[in-house]
Amino acid sequence: MNILGISAFYHDSAACVIVDGQIIAAAQEERFTRKKHDAAFPKNAIEYCLNAAGKNLDQIEYVVFYDKSFLKFERLLETYIAFAPRGFQSFLTAMPIWLKEKLFQKLLLRDELKNLGADSNIESRLLFAEHHQSHAASAFFASPYEEAVVLTMDGVGEWTTTSVAIGCGNRLEAVKEIHFPHSIGLLYSAFTYYLGFKVNSGEYKVMGLAPYGETKYVDVILSKLLDLKADGSFRLDMQYFDYCTGLKMTNKKFDALFGDPPRKPEQPLTQKHMDIAASIQWVTEEIVLRLTRALFNETGRKNLCLAGGVALNCVANGRILRDGKFENIWIQPAAGDAGGAVGAALAAYYTHCDKPRRTNGKDAMSGTYLGPSYNNGEIEQQLSSAGARFERLSDADLITATVDALVAGKAVGWFQGRMEFGPRALGARSILGDPRNPAMQKTLNLKVKYRESFRPFAPAILREDMAEWFELDCDSPYMLFVANVAKDKRTEVTEQESALFGIDKLNIPRSEIPAVTHVDYSARIQSVDRETNPRFHELLSAFKARTGCPVLINTSFNIRGEPIVCSPKDAFRCFMGSEIELLVIENYILYKEKQDNRLKTNYSTTLEPD
Incomplete structure (x- = not known):
C-alpha cells in the first residue's frame, strides 16, 4: 500500500x-x-x-x-x-x-x-x-516501541496544544488534551517574540541564550502569567497576551510586567534579556517534568514518545532523561x-x-536520511555549470584530506548521501570543525554562519566513545538530548572567570572540547554509529586516530536566513558566499583558494534575521 x-x-x-x-x-x-x-x-x-x-x-x-x-x-x-x-x-x-x-x-x-x-x-x-x-x-x-505513552506539545493545532495518547501495536488512543489558548508552545513563543527573535524559528535562540542568564523572573512568570498544577496541567492569564486577537504575541501589560517594550531584532542583548530567557526555559522544563512525572505515575508505562515543536527543546528533553522515570525515551x-x-x-x-x-x-x-542524494554525473554537471574547480579522490584520500583540513583549523562543508529530514543536520549536509579549537565557536558563528556569537554548536561523537566524554550513555542520534561534558574532560574555571556575567562568559574555555561546551558545561549531543552513517563514522574515527578526540563540531550546512543546502549547486553557492574553506561532496573535494574569486558572493550584507 x-x-x-x-x-x-x-x-x-x-x-x-x-x-x-x-x-x-x-x-x-x-x-x-x-x-x-x-x-x-x-x-x-x-x-x-x-x-x-x-x-x-x-x-x-x-x-x-x-x-x-x-x-x-x-x-x-x-x-x-x-x-x-x-x-x-x-x-x-x-x-x-x-x-x-x-x-x-x-x-x-x-x-x-x-x-x-x-x-x-x-x-x-x-x-x-x-x-x-x-x-x-x-x-x-x-x-521502536510496541507500547508507549505519547506526549505531544506545540503552539496549537486545531484546538489542541498539548495531548497525551497511549500507543499499543497499531492503535493510538488519545486520552487527555489541553486546549487553546493555553499552550506551552505559545508561551515560549511569546517570550521569543519579546526577546526580539522570530516566532516559529527563533525559539532555539532563547534556549541557547538561557545559560548566560539567571532565573530571576521565574516567580513573576508563575505568579502572573501561568497557573501551573502539580500534574503539569496549566492555564495562561490571557490579559498579558495578544495572540488570540492581535498581530503580536504580547501586549503592553506584558511589557509593564517586565519593565520594557519588546527588544527589536538585532538590538544588543542585555543581561536582563538573558535572565528572562533563563527564566522561561526553567519554567518550560518544570512544566514538561511535571507532565512526564504525572504520566509515569498514572500509566506505569516504561516507554515515552515525544513530538510537537516543544519536543525540539533538547535541554528539557535532557531533564526528562535524567529524571529517570521512563526507561526509554524516543523523540521524533x-x-x-x-x-x-x-x-x-x-x-x-x-x-x-x-x-x-x-x-x-x-x-x-x-x-532521518530520507531526502535526495546525487550520483557522480549529477554532481559533476552541477559543479561544472556553476564554474567550480574540483578534484575526485579515493575514499581513503578523501578522509585524509578532510582530517588534514579540520586539524588545520578550517571549516569544512560536508555533503554526503541522502539529505536529512527535519531541522537538524546530522552528517549529510553539515559544516564541520575542530571542537578543540577555542576560537572555533566564534569563528563559525560570525564568519561562516553570520549569526549571533552566543549560539552554541553541537558535538558529533562516535557512539562507542560517548560515555567517556559526556554524562550520557544512551543513543542520541538525532541531537535531541542535552547533557554535560564529563567532569574529567572539563577545564577548571578561575575565581575571576566564574564571577563574569552574560556574554563575558563566552570566551572562557571550559573543557578539552571548548567549541562545543556551553557556558553551563552542557552540549547538544549527536551519537554517530557505523551502521546508520558509515562515512561520517569513518571520518570521526580518522579524526580520533589523528588527535585522540572522537568529536567534531557539527552544524547545519547553511548560513543565517537560508534553509540547509539540498543539492551540490546549493552547497557550492553557500561555500562561495561564506568563509567555509573546504567543500567535500561525496568523493569530490573543492579548495576555496583554487576557486575563481569572481564567483564569490557577499551573503553578509543581504541576510535577513532568522
Missing part, C-alpha cells in the same frame, strides 16, 4: 511517501525552493518523494493531510467572538485568506494534486488527520509541523487501514 502524507499552508511544508508501512522518502519544501520555512503547497517535495519511491500519483491509494482546516476555522471564529470587539483588525486580515484558501482546503489540495498529474478520482482518496494525531503518530508509529526528529507529513501517512496506514505493525528494536526514520 502506497500513502502520501502532506503538511502545508502554515509553516515548514513537507511531504512523505510510505510503502507498506515503510518510510521511503520525506523532505521539506524549503530545501527545494530555498525559502526558509516555506509554507506553500509542497510541489517539489511531493515530486521528489514520488520519484524516490518509484511511484506516480495514480499508484497512491491515499493522500493524507496533517490537520483539519474546518476545525481550525471553528477555533478562529470562536476565539474572535469570545474576545470581541478586541481583535477586529486581525479578524479583517485573517478572514479573506481563510475564505479564499484555507476553508476550502480539500478543493485546493485536489487542484494542486491534479496539476501534478493526479486523475479525476484523487478527491475520493483524500484523508485528513487531526494535527496532534499526526504529531502523535509520527512519534509512536516511527518509534522532525518533531515540528514538517513531521506531520510523516505522522499523517503513518496514521492512515495503521489506524485508518488497520495494518499490522511490527517493531524490530529500531526506529523507522532511517537516521
Whole structure:
C-alpha cells in the first residue's frame, strides 16, 4: 500500500511517501525552493518523494493531510467572538485568506494534486488527520516501541496544544488534551517574540541564550502569567497576551510586567534579556517534568514518545532523561509541523487501514536520511555549470584530506548521501570543525554562519566513545538530548572567570572540547554509529586516530536566513558566499583558494534575521 502524507499552508511544508508501512522518502519544501520555512503547497517535495519511491500519483491509494482546516476555522471564529470587539483588525486580515484558501482546503489540495498529474478520482482518496494525531503518530508509529505513552506539545493545532495518547501495536488512543489558548508552545513563543527573535524559528535562540542568564523572573512568570498544577496541567492569564486577537504575541501589560517594550531584532542583548530567557526555559522544563512525572505515575508505562515543536527543546528533553522515570525515551526528529507529513501517512496506514505493525528494536526514520542524494554525473554537471574547480579522490584520500583540513583549523562543508529530514543536520549536509579549537565557536558563528556569537554548536561523537566524554550513555542520534561534558574532560574555571556575567562568559574555555561546551558545561549531543552513517563514522574515527578526540563540531550546512543546502549547486553557492574553506561532496573535494574569486558572493550584507 502506497500513502502520501502532506503538511502545508502554515509553516515548514513537507511531504512523505510510505510503502507498506515503510518510510521511503520525506523532505521539506524549503530545501527545494530555498525559502526558509516555506509554507506553500509542497510541489517539489511531493515530486521528489514520488520519484524516490518509484511511484506516480495514480499508484497512491491515499493522500493524507496533517490537520483539519474546518476545525481550525471553528477555533478562529470562536476565539474572535469570545474576545470581541478586541481583535477586529486581525479578524479583517485573517478572514479573506481563510475564505479564499484555507476553508476550502480539500478543493485546493485536489487542484494542486491534479496539476501534478493526479486523475479525476484523487478527491475520493483524500484523508485528513487531526494535527496532534499526526504529531502523535509520527512519534509512536516511527518509534521502536510496541507500547508507549505519547506526549505531544506545540503552539496549537486545531484546538489542541498539548495531548497525551497511549500507543499499543497499531492503535493510538488519545486520552487527555489541553486546549487553546493555553499552550506551552505559545508561551515560549511569546517570550521569543519579546526577546526580539522570530516566532516559529527563533525559539532555539532563547534556549541557547538561557545559560548566560539567571532565573530571576521565574516567580513573576508563575505568579502572573501561568497557573501551573502539580500534574503539569496549566492555564495562561490571557490579559498579558495578544495572540488570540492581535498581530503580536504580547501586549503592553506584558511589557509593564517586565519593565520594557519588546527588544527589536538585532538590538544588543542585555543581561536582563538573558535572565528572562533563563527564566522561561526553567519554567518550560518544570512544566514538561511535571507532565512526564504525572504520566509515569498514572500509566506505569516504561516507554515515552515525544513530538510537537516543544519536543525540539533538547535541554528539557535532557531533564526528562535524567529524571529517570521512563526507561526509554524516543523523540521524533522532525518533531515540528514538517513531521506531520510523516505522522499523517503513518496514521492512515495503521489506524485508518488497520495494518499490522511490527517493531524490530529500531526506529523507522532511517537516521532521518530520507531526502535526495546525487550520483557522480549529477554532481559533476552541477559543479561544472556553476564554474567550480574540483578534484575526485579515493575514499581513503578523501578522509585524509578532510582530517588534514579540520586539524588545520578550517571549516569544512560536508555533503554526503541522502539529505536529512527535519531541522537538524546530522552528517549529510553539515559544516564541520575542530571542537578543540577555542576560537572555533566564534569563528563559525560570525564568519561562516553570520549569526549571533552566543549560539552554541553541537558535538558529533562516535557512539562507542560517548560515555567517556559526556554524562550520557544512551543513543542520541538525532541531537535531541542535552547533557554535560564529563567532569574529567572539563577545564577548571578561575575565581575571576566564574564571577563574569552574560556574554563575558563566552570566551572562557571550559573543557578539552571548548567549541562545543556551553557556558553551563552542557552540549547538544549527536551519537554517530557505523551502521546508520558509515562515512561520517569513518571520518570521526580518522579524526580520533589523528588527535585522540572522537568529536567534531557539527552544524547545519547553511548560513543565517537560508534553509540547509539540498543539492551540490546549493552547497557550492553557500561555500562561495561564506568563509567555509573546504567543500567535500561525496568523493569530490573543492579548495576555496583554487576557486575563481569572481564567483564569490557577499551573503553578509543581504541576510535577513532568522
